[in-house]
Amino acid sequence: MLHLVTDLLELAKLDLRELPLHPCMVDMRELAQASVQTHQAHAERAGITLHTVPAGDPVPARVDPDRLTQVLDNLLDNAISYAGAGAAIHVLVQDGDPVRLAVADTGQGIPTKHLPYLFDAFYRADTARTPSDSHSGLGLRIARGLVEAHGGTLTLNSQEGKGTQAVITLPKTPKA
Ligand SMILES: Nc1ncnc2c1ncn2[C@@H]1O[C@H](COP(=O)(O)OP(=O)(O)O)[C@@H](O)[C@H]1O
Numbered sequence: 001m002l003h004l005v006t007d008l009l010e011l012a013k014l015d016l017r018e019l020p021l022h023p024c025m026v027d028m029r030e031l032a033q034a035s036v037q038t039h040q041a042h043a044e045r046a047g048i049t050l051h052t053v054p055a056g057d058p059v060p061a062r063v064d065p066d067r068l069t070q071v072l073d074n075l076l077d078n079a080i081s082y083a084g085a086g087a088a089i090h091v092l093v094q095d096g097d098p099v100r101l102a103v104a105d106t107g108q109g110i111p112t113k114h115l116p117y118l119f120d121a122f123y124r125a126d127t128a129r130t131p132s133d134s135h136s137g138l139g140l141r142i143a144r145g146l147v148e149a150h151g152g153t154l155t156l157n158s159q160e161g162k163g164t165q166a167v168i169t170l171p172k173t174p175k176a
């Protein structure tokens, strides 16, 4: 319940553009790997292989690290919750302007008819399949709002039976 109230407050602030960002130069590769690490135990319990972020040069971007971690947490939580046992998750970080991040799973995917609505508040593709304790259907809506507040984009591609890929683009240094 507290989780839902926190999400709703956050959504209201996002809509009002009153969510303060505290940007600084961050190595997105390091940030992504830290998020992967915090989800390892959860993934293991779900029978999912969560791969570490491939090593490489730092990928600097000017972002609010807490907010970007929140976005990755949402995407990883989704992949772990909905991909299904036996799936694998890869998190990729690609330098450039924009910087690109992807959270890709080899899970059951999402039926095409649901795709247009996934970013709507409270929308869940298959409520019967999943427990709704901490899943209120706000996660993607908030994640997209946070990425857009950084001047970036968040999109989801999915193929039923093959898997789902969430892609974030972020300008290296967003306009003030
Ligand atoms: N990686 C994924 N694989 C399969 N389905 C997904 C994935 N990510 C999101 N979904 C679907 O999109 C819906 C919306 O996600 P989200 O906004 O995070 O809400 P919640 O996780 O609270 O249900 C989920 O309920 C689920 O049906």
Ligand SMILES: [Mg+2]
Binding pocket: 074, 077, 078, 135, 139, 140
């Ligand atoms: Mg979610």
